[in-house]
Amino acid sequence: MGITMITRNILNSQQGVATLIALIMVGMLILIGLAAISMTDDEVSIAGNELQEMRAFYAAEAGLERAGAAMQAEYDSTGMPPTVLPSGTDSLNNAEVVYTTTDDGPATQRELTVGTLAGLHAQVKSFSLTSIAINGVDQAKVEMSQSFETALVPIFQFAVFYGQDLEIDPGPNMSLIGRVHSNGNMYLNPASNLTMDSYVTASGKILVGAKGSDPLKSGNILIKDPSGNYVTMKQGGNTYDNDHPDWYDSSVSMWGGRVQDEAHGQGELNVPLSGSDDPHKLIERATGNPDSYEHKATLKIVDGIVLQKQGDGTWQDVTANMVADGVITYTSDEFYDAREGEWIDCTELDVEAMYDNGYAPLNGVMYFSDDISGGSEFPALRLLNGDELDDGLTVACENPLYTMGNFNSVNKKPAAFLSDAYTVMSASWDDSKSTLSKWNRYAQSTTVNASYITGGVETGPGVESGGFHNLPRFLEVWSGRTFSWKGSSVHIWYSEQATAPWRPEGGGYYSAPTRNWQYDTDLDNPNSLPPETPCVRVFQRTGWKQEYVSYE
Structure with missing residues (x-):
């Protein structure tokens, strides 16, 4: 009896403990459930806040894009x-957006610091954009800012610049020092080694091969990476060109x-024109x-x-004086251009005599135009005795331009030609032999x-265009001679x-020189540019940041 009572008490005691434990567990589960519900509510609230902030973020970003696009459109036009x-x-996006643009001050001459044009000197004007978006649901507020640059970059800071497709397909080794750019496709098809040591950009495609019917040549193409190594x-x-399926990633990895090209978002670089979109207008009449x-x-x-501007701003007719002083001469059908198949009605200008007799342009800019519709069949300008210049000189010529002998080879000054076509004649050129076989016209270096x-x-x-290396034209046998440029x-x-196509050396009018060509690094200094150097325009973003997120 006593044992039974003890056992019963123990069992009752154990049942009480079990009940207590069960109650505690139920309480804990209730607390956990309440906490989970609270956390879920918080997460839902946080997610909702993030959603509203994200909507405000995208609305603010859209405001920046709208303002930036408006600036780009005006700059382009x-x-x-x-x-x-x-x-x-x-x-926008259920949010109210306010965007503003601030002019950061006058344009300054400085070096560009971002993009593929980093390192070039330009006239730069900066703008700041601010966009504030407030979400209409919970008043989430996001502010963003972005900076833009408009820049005018002197075009002569490029070693090679083409507004159209660029073809580089030399036979011998060629080394290009300086930037190379094309506003179209770039075709690289060397027979030997082609090395390029700076930025290579195209708004179209960069391709290995010929644009025309030439087969793919076996030459190598090496471009310098940021570490100074040439990568093929x-x-x-x-x-690895634009036709390769891994072109974008591979090009970034290989050349940093x-x-x-277009796969990377590279755009065109254009000369700003106010009256036309045709750059040839630069050399046409006023x-x-x-x-x-x-x-x-x-x-x-x-x-x-011939008109010369005087120091007081007036123009003086100096035609008779310049003829009498031997500065200019005109001869109809003076020589035959075998590429064009035309007799040249030639105005010759003696550069040395121009300086010696006081006819140099005050600002270093000279303009020439002879109207082909006015009776002159194939007019052109030829520069003689130009081996030493007194000062910087830019010659703009609506017609074909020829230089005879060395030009600016002594005490080099900033100099430039703008012309319909450009032909190099050596000092050995003889007009009387211009109709004979090319073997009667041997050049000298x-x-x-x-x-x-x-x-x-x-x-x-x-x-065939003849490619970049045949852009300067030749009419003599240059075999074994060097054209240094x-x-x-x-x-x-x-x-x-001058629209006759290039013909290979077998075409009968020239043999190619040894080309000793270099980009003039003095052009990297804005003070060493030729007078009135044209510029290309650039519009680029230089910075972006999110200022803050808050709630009204």
């Missing part, structure tokens, strides 16, 4: 920094951003043409009349130190007067 600064309010485009049986270099010139020869903007022909069915090579228009 006028070629000038925006004068009307975008600002306004809008309702041909590796392990693969050719120094090789960019009448009805606000972009003409005739407006810039202080010495101009138009249809045989020649040096030209001048940047040039000139035209060629477009490669197409049955037509230092400057910047620019092609932003097709020739409108």
Whole structure:
């Protein structure tokens, strides 16, 4: 009996403990459940806040994009920094957006620091954009800011610049020191080694091969990476160009951003024009043409009349004086251009006599135009005795331009040609032999130190441009002779007067020289540019940040 009672008490005691434990467990589960519900509510609230903040974020970003696009559109249409600064309010993504643009002050001459143009000197004007978005649901507020630059970059800071497709397909080794850019496709097809030591950019595609009918050549293409190593485009049986499926990632890995085309978002670089989108207008006459270099010139020869601007701003007709002093001469059908198949009606200008007799342009800019529709069949300008310049000189010529003998080879000065076409004649050139076989026209080695903007022909069915290395034209046998050139090579228009296509050496009018060509690094200094050097315009973003997120 006693044992039974003890056992019963123990069992009752154990049941009580179990009940207590069960109650405690239930309480804990209730607390955990309440905590979970609370956490879920918090997470839902946080997620909701993040959603509203995200909507405000995208709305603020859209405000920046809207203002930036308006600035870009005005810059593209006028070629000038925006004068009307975008600002306004809008309702985007269930949020109210206010965006404003601030002019950061006058343009300054400085070095660019971002993008593929980093390191070039330019006239830069900066703007700041601010966009504030407030979400209409919970008043989440996001503020963002972005900075933009409009820049005018002297075009002669590029070693090679093409406004159209660029073809580089030399036979011998070629080394390009300096930046290379094309506003179209870039075709690289060397027979030997082609090395490029700086940025290589194209708004179209960078391709290995020929634009025309030429087969793929076996030469190597080496481009310097940021560490100074030359990396080939041909590796392990693969050719890394725009046709390669891994082009974007491979190019970034191989050249660290120094090789960019349309796949990387590289855009066009254009010369700002106010009256037309045709760069050839730069060398055409001033009448009805606000972009003409005739407006810039202080010495101009138009249809045989020479006008010189005086120190008091007046113009003086100096035609008779310059003829009497032997500075200019005119001869109809003076020589035969075997490439064009034309007799040249030639105005010759003796550069040395121009300086010696006081006819040099005050600002270093000279303009020439002879109207081919006015009776002169194939007019052109030829520069003689130009081996030493007294000062910087830019010659803009609507017609084909020829230089004879060395030019700017002694005590080099900033110099440039802008012409419909450009042909190099050595000091051995003899007009009387111009109709004979090329074997009667042997050149002698020649040096030209001048940047040039000139035209060629477009490669197409049955037509070859000759490529970048044949942009300066030749009419003599240069075999074993050297053409030394230092400057910047620019092609932003097709020739409108000298339109005969390039023909290989078998075409019978020339044999190629040994080309000793260099980019003139003095052009990196803005003070060493030729007078009135044209610029290309750039509009780029230079910074972005999210200022803050808050709640009203």
